[in-house]
Amino acid sequence: MTTAGAGRATTAKVRIAVAGAGLIGLRHIEEIQASRGAELASIVDVSPKAAGTAREAGVPLYASLEQLFAQDRPEGVILATPNQMHVDQGLECIAAGVPVLIEKPVAHALADGIRLCEAAERAGAKVLVGHHRRHSPILHKAVEIVRSGALGSLVGVIGSAVFYKPDADGYYDGPNAWRRQPGGGPILLNMIHEIGNLRAMVGEIVAVQAFASNATRGFEVEDTVAINLRFANGALGTFLLSDTAACPKSWEQTSQENKAYASYDEDAYTIIGTRGSLGVPTMRVSRYLSDADRSWFKPFATHAEPLERADPLANQIEHFAAVIRGEARPLVTCRDGLANLRVTDAIVEAARTGRVVATA
Ligand SMILES: NC(=O)c1ccc[n+]([C@@H]2O[C@H](COP(=O)([O-])OP(=O)(O)OC[C@H]3O[C@@H](n4cnc5c(N)ncnc54)[C@H](O)[C@@H]3O)[C@@H](O)[C@H]2O)c1
Known part of the structure; x- marks a missing residue:
């Protein structure tokens, strides 16, 4: 088991949007900003607090994924939104053809999670689930x-x-x-x-x-x-x-x-x-x-x-960047998230x- 991407020099950084700039979303933003393989493209959040976060990070803020995809095409999205949004927002990323890292749990309910994994498999989409300890x-x-x-x-x-x-x-x-x-x-x-x-x-x-x-x-x-x-x-x-x-x-x-x-x-x-x-x-x-x-x-x-x-959250970002670049397969798949x-x-x-x- 390896965390692909760790320990290699990278030239072009992949552009990642973070949806949900709450407790864990802010940690992802920090790790992207410190990353060798990724850079922050934008933030998607509905909270008034997010305007300050986006301003400080120097990136645009969108109120929804729909708005984001209408105006930009990041190379990856991290979903750090409340559990009940993971499936619908994951499906939006799959439909847009954008690789996605979905925070755990992959879904709020098992049946919806199955729907998400099946859609990802049909589309051949890149889906990584945020069980970050697998990168420890x-x-x-x-x-x-x-x-x-x-x-x-x-x-x-x-x-x-x-x-x-x-x-x-x-x-x-x-x-x-x-x-x-x-x-x-x-x-x-x-x-x-x-x-x-x-x-x-x-x-x-x-x-x-x-x-x-x-x-x-x-x-x-x-x-x-x-x-x-x-x-x-x-x-x-x-x-x-x-x-x-x-x-x-x-x-x-x-x-x-x-x-x-x-x-x-x-x-x-x-x-x-x-x-x-x-x-x-x-x-x-x-x-x-x-x-x-x-x-x-x-x-x-x-x-x-x-x-x-090493910090597994930092390793997870480098791994996600490697998955986006096609250099690694997701270490924690949609089906793994579902099994947990x-x-x-x-x-x-x-x-x-x-x-x-x-x-x-
Ligand atoms: N891997 C971990 O160790 C870990 C730790 C904490 C939380 N989590 C997971 O991360 C997710 C977020 O948890 P949290 O504790 O950061 O929650 P939080 O409430 O602190 O943050 C959620 C953020 O999502 C935003 N949001 C709400 N609706 C939105 C929408 N429709 N579009 C975009 N943004 C929206 C909120 O404004 C808020 O900023 C949960 O699924 C949780 O289980 C994982």
């Missing part, structure tokens, strides 16, 4: 170690995304009160990133079970979820998710990829095989060196795999019904 050197290294066979056959994975989201600054109140309601909790906001990690490192997920609790915050939506996973390759997994937990064992607090979070030398995942196990993101490998050593009475040989950290959404939907259903839910 940590994830690349973990996948490389698993695929090398160093851990033996996969037995299972223990994962966690346990962190404390402060309820200060109106995070759960006023216009943000949707975060207290079904759909606004950590399954749909956070778990979709972890599903992307799990599918990349361990394999396709075929069934899930889940217990959800709202006992701590008392909101209508879950605050804590215990999840069991069955993988197509026979491995099993267990995952604890909570946004009300005073614990560092999350990707955000261990990967050092987003400096806004406090950082700890801990793991968010342990990937376990028949010969050894791997802590991610510490990259600590504990292995039996021979079959004769495979015993809980014998010590492991341990080492930490070297790793060069299918698993999060299955977790919601499993928690609601108490049943095992198949994802295939």
Whole structure:
């Protein structure tokens, strides 16, 4: 797995428009401005605030994609708009023949996502989905170690995304009160990133079970979820998710990829095989060196795999530029985005019904 475009000198920069200059859209704008392979062409946003952002960036502002395409033809569009707009706006980009990076989730609802992927496939369109951790050197290294066979056959994975989201600054109140309601909790906001990690490192997920609790915050939506996973390759997994937990064992607090979070030398995942196990993101490998050593009475040989950290959002922009130039195929396809959404939907259903839910 490589992030094409990283590490190469580029001459002509591709012109990219960003639709939705909100929280994540502004991050994309920053990364484009710092990029070797891309430049900002314009901003598309309906908010009065966006006029200042566009002025500062020195690019035109459009109120809709329709307006943009009537007046300009960027070489790519990033959709960082609210979830429910991704499908319609993605279809507009496909119809205009413009490559598109769609923020996660690829769609608000599975059926609409299928419609989008089918349209993209019919048109042969370039669609990349914004599961940015797939551009993380940590994830690349973990996948490389698993695929090398160093851990033996996969037995299972223990994962966690346990962190404390402060309820200060109106995070759960006023216009943000949707975060207290079904759909606004950590399954749909956070778990979709972890599903992307799990599918990349361990394999396709075929069934899930889940217990959800709202006992701590008392909101209508879950605050804590215990999840069991069955993988197509026979491995099993267990995952604890909570946004009300005073614990560092999350990707955000261990990967050092987003400096806004406090950082700890801990793991968010342990990937376990028949010969050894791997802590991610510490990259600590504990292995039996021979079959004769495979015993809980014998010590492991341990080492930490070297790793060069980089910002996955920046890598994602270089990758999107390479996809636009025809030098790379999307690392996260429309179907990948859909597969991640299918698993999060299955977790919601499993928690609601108490049943095992198949994802295939
Ligand atoms: N990859 C990640 O880690 C990550 C992180 C945060 C958000 N996201 C995703 O990015 C998307 C945006 O989230 P956010 O937190 O930045 O939201 P936000 O509310 O901060 O920003 C959304 C922006 O879209 C604009 N907008 C609304 N309707 C529009 C329209 N019709 N055309 C153009 N612009 C329009 C809004 O004015 C706003 O500026 C969501 O899908 C979210 O799931 C991804």
